[in-house]
Amino acid sequence: MTTATVPRVRTKTIAMRGDSVEILRAAVFHTPKNTFEYPEALFAITDGAVAIKSGRIAACDDYIAVRALFPDAVVRDLRGGCILPGLIDTHVHFPQVRITGSLGHSLLDWLDAVALPEEAAMADPDHARVVAREFTHGLASHGTTTSLVFGAHFADATAALFEAAKHRGLRVVAGLVLSDRLLRPELHQTPDVAFRACRNLIENFHGRSRLQYAVIPRFAFSASEPMLEVCQSLLREEPSLIFTTHINENPDEIAQVAGLFPAAEDYLAVYEKYDLIGRHSVLAHNVHTTDSQLQRLSAHGASIAHCPCSNGALGSGIFPLTRHLDAGVRVALGTDIGGGTGFGILKEALQAHLMQRLAAQPRVLSPAEMLYLATRAGAEALSMETEIGDFTVGKAADLIFVKPPAGSTLHTVLAHTEDPERILGAVLTLGDQDSICEVRIEGDLIYEGRP
Numbered sequence: 001m002t003t004a005t006v007p008r009v010r011t012k013t014i015a016m017r018g019d020s021v022e023i024l025r026a027a028v029f030h031t032p033k034n035t036f037e038y039p040e041a042l043f044a045i046t047d048g049a050v051a052i053k054s055g056r057i058a059a060c061d062d063y064i065a066v067r068a069l070f071p072d073a074v075v076r077d078l079r080g081g082c083i084l085p086g087l088i089d090t091h092v093h094f095p096q097v098r099i100t101g102s103l104g105h106s107l108l109d110w111l112d113a114v115a116l117p118e119e120a121a122m123a124d125p126d127h128a129r130v131v132a133r134e135f136t137h138g139l140a141s142h143g144t145t146t147s148l149v150f151g152a153h154f155a156d157a158t159a160a161l162f163e164a165a166k167h168r169g170l171r172v173v174a175g176l177v178l179s180d181r182l183l184r185p186e187l188h189q190t191p192d193v194a195f196r197a198c199r200n201l202i203e204n205f206h207g208r209s210r211l212q213y214a215v216i217p218r219f220a221f222s223a224s225e226p227m228l229e230v231c232q233s234l235l236r237e238e239p240s241l242i243f244t245t246h247i248n249e250n251p252d253e254i255a256q257v258a259g260l261f262p263a264a265e266d267y268l269a270v271y272e273k274y275d276l277i278g279r280h281s282v283l284a285h286n287v288h289t290t291d292s293q294l295q296r297l298s299a300h301g302a303s304i305a306h307c308p309c310s311n312g313a314l315g316s317g318i319f320p321l322t323r324h325l326d327a328g329v330r331v332a333l334g335t336d337i338g339g340g341t342g343f344g345i346l347k348e349a350l351q352a353h354l355m356q357r358l359a360a361q362p363r364v365l366s367p368a369e370m371l372y373l374a375t376r377a378g379a380e381a382l383s384m385e386t387e388i389g390d391f392t393v394g395k396a397a398d399l400i401f402v403k404p405p406a407g408s409t410l411h412t413v414l415a416h417t418e419d420p421e422r423i424l425g426a427v428l429t430l431g432d433q434d435s436i437c438e439v440r441i442e443g444d445l446i447y448e449g450r451p
Ligand SMILES: [Zn+2]
Pocket: 091, 093, 246, 284, 336, 339
C-alpha cells in the first residue's frame, strides 16, 4: 500500500490567553509525586476539573472547588471521559514507523534484516519529510505530548523531524544518530562530519519552539572511541543537552560490545569513560544488567527508558524493575518504535504491568504506578518535572482527554463504575488510539480525535 493517509494537521489555540480561564470538567487523574516513593500520591477524582489560564494549570481539584475559584470561567463539560497529563515516550525511533509489526526477530538480526535498510531510506530528504509527518501524527494521535526521539543517521532527515515536530507543536527532544562502524556503510559518518552536523542542528533547533537536542550514539557496538569523544565534546560545549543511547538490551549485543571494548569493565563503563552518564542521560533497555551497573546508574542520577513491548517482541527479556527501584535508578517508559509494537504509552504501561507479574522478582504495579511511569517519570527522566508531567498549579497545561467510542469495551466498563481507581485501571488496560479525543500542549490543541 502506498497511499499517504496522514490527516491534515489541526493545531489551534483554544485555551484563551490573557486573563480568561477555561475549565475542563471530567474525571481527572495525575501523580504529582513519584508513586513508588509516595504510594498515596495519586490524585484521582470522578467529578474533577482542570482550570487553564494562559496555557498553564490554574487549578486542579474537584469541580465544585475549581468552579468556586473561577466563577466567571468558561466551562466545558467533558463528563464521561478522563483527563490525564500528556503521555511521555522516552525512547522511540523516527525512521522506523513503517516497520512496526515485523515480528519474529532478535535484536541483531532484526537490525540487519529489517531496521537498518529502513534507516538507509532516510538518505532521501523527501522520503524523510513524509515519514516525519507520519511519525509526528503517530505521537500526537496516541496522546504523546513529549518524546525523546532517535532521529536519523542523516542530518537533513533529522532536520525534517524537528521541522515536523515544530509544525505539529509537539515537545520533542531529538538528535542525529551517530555511528561509524559495523552497520551499513551508508549509515556511517566520520566523527568530524558528525561533530559539525550536530553543531549545526543544535544551532538551528535546540531551545527553539518546543524542541531540544539530544546527543545520540546509536549504541557502543556501532560507535568507536573517537565517535564517543565527539559526544563528550558536544555535551561539554552545551551542558543543557540530553544524552541518550542503548544499553544491555540483548545477551549477544552485550557480548559483542565486550569484545569491541576489552578494557571496559562492562557496557556502562564504555559510556562512563567519556563522561556521558549523568542526570542528563536516558539509557534504553538495561534488561541484562548487574548490581554494579545499577549502583553506578543510581549514583549518576541517570534514567532508564523501559520498553516492555519491545522487550517482548524482540525476545530481549523481562526487565528487572524491582532491582532498578531497589537500587534507586530512575525508570520511565518508551515505545521503541519499530522494535516495539506501537505508539501507545498506555499500552506500554499495561505491558509493564503484565511482564512484572512474570518477572524473577514479581511485583504488582498499581494503576497509580502505571500512570506515574507513563507521565511524571518521563518528565523526571528528561529533567522537565518542574514544567510538565502532572497538574501542579503553574505547570504547562499538557493534557489528554480520553473518551472511549460508544460500543467499545472501555466505554462499557466506564459506564458501570464510579470508582476512580477502577476507571484508571480500565483506561490503562483498554485505552488506545481510538480513545484519545483531544491532546493539548500548553493549552494549545495539537490533536483532535473523533468529534
Ligand atoms: Zn531503540
